[in-house]
Amino acid sequence: MSVTKAELAELIYKNIGFSKKDATEIVDTFFDLIKTDIIAGEKVKIKGIGAFYARSKKERLGRNPQTDRPMMISARKVVVYRAGTSLKKLLKENKQIASSQDDGA
C-alpha cells in the first residue's frame, strides 16, 4: 500500500491533533517548499530521508528502443535523490522484511 499526502495529513490530525484543514495544508506546504528549492537549484537535505537536488544533463545521442533509430536526447535537468546514511543503514539492518521481493532493478 502506498503512503500518500492524505495519509500523512490523517496521521497529523489524529496523532498530533490539529484540524484536518491545517494538517492537509501543512503536508502540502511541506512538499511544496522542498519542491520549490529543488527547482531553484538548492540542495534540500532532510535528515533521516536524504538529499534532493537538481542536476543538469547534457544533450546526448540515444536510441528509440521501438524503432532502433538513433535520436538526440535534449539537454535537461533531472532530480537526484541520495539516501541518507541513517536510512540506508536501517534498510540494510532490517532486510528480512524484503525477502518476498525480487530484484526490481
Add this chain to the structure above:
Amino acid sequence: MKKSELIERLAEKFPHIAKNDVEKIVNGIIEKMIDALNNNDRIEIRGFGSLFVKTRRGREARNPKTGKRLTIESKRIPFFKAGKELKELINKNG
C-alpha cells in the same frame, strides 16, 4: 535547505501554529516516511514524486585485487522517482 530551515519556513507560513508543533509535525511526516520505506511501502506524493525500496539480490563476487571469492548479501536501497509536475517545472526556467 535543511530540516531546521524547512521547519522555520513552515512556521512562518502557519503563524497560528506554535513552532514546537510545526517541528513535531515535520518529524511525524519524516518518521512516517521512513517507516513506510522500512516496510517496503511506496510513498507517492502527487506533484512531487515517489519514494520506494528496491531489493538487490545477493550474489557471489570476486575481489578484483586478490581474486578471492566473496558473498555480497542482498540489500535494500531507497529510490526516488520525480513526479511529472516536478520534472516539467525543473525544465521550465533554464
